[in-house]
Amino acid sequence: MKQNFVLTWKGKNNIIQCLSRNSTRLKRISDAFAFARDGRVLEGTFAICDLKRLHDLLTELDGEVQYRLEGFNGERGECLLHLTVGGVLPLVCKRCLESVPFDLDVDNLLELVPEGADLSQDELEDDTRDFLPVVRELDVAELVEDEILLALPVAPRHEKCGLPGSAEAGERINPFAVLSELKGKPN
Numbered sequence: 001m002k003q004n005f006v007l008t009w010k011g012k013n014n015i016i017q018c019l020s021r022n023s024t025r026l027k028r029i030s031d032a033f034a035f036a037r038d039g040r041v042l043e044g045t046f047a048i049c050d051l052k053r054l055h056d057l058l059t060e061l062d063g064e065v066q067y068r069l070e071g072f073n074g075e076r077g078e079c080l081l082h083l084t085v086g087g088v089l090p091l092v093c094k095r096c097l098e099s100v101p102f103d104l105d106v107d108n109l110l111e112l113v114p115e116g117a118d119l120s121q122d123e124l125e126d127d128t129r130d131f132l133p134v135v136r137e138l139d140v141a142e143l144v145e146d147e148i149l150l151a152l153p154v155a156p157r158h159e160k161c162g163l164p165g166s167a168e169a170g171e172r173i174n175p176f177a178v179l180s181e182l183k184g185k186p187n
């Protein structure tokens, strides 16, 4: 219960921060296949404030991530995108709920496929690239957000939390040891 309260309170604070900030227009590529065929490059930054699906996982929404999206043709003429995303995200430590900085290092190769296309077994098993189904238009912010979510640890935590009572499991006081020690002491 306490945990839920803290996160809700942080969530509210984050909404206020975002409202008071001028959102920049988020990037869209009108034809992702043409972008790749023409070997175009798009790079820039996204304010963390604008990447809404990350908000519940973060302790604060200041800062930004840097991205670079490069289109090119593969050997079979396939349309490829090389996406890199970097930045530092203040994740919520699962143990003490304080901030634990995470170095983002996304470096992915994506093959564009028409939405609804059937992929062969060979293609599905190819782990050198991921497949990205698109109609035509590509929402770059959404893609960057997707790739960030996939790169995050499932349960972020400090190696050693700073709070009292949140020591590593190995250092935890054994209640039975304390009891037997008490028993041995005269009143």
Ligand SMILES: [Zn+2]
Pocket (backbone or CB within 6 Å): 093, 094, 095, 096, 097, 098, 157, 158, 160, 161, 162
């Ligand atoms: Zn912690």
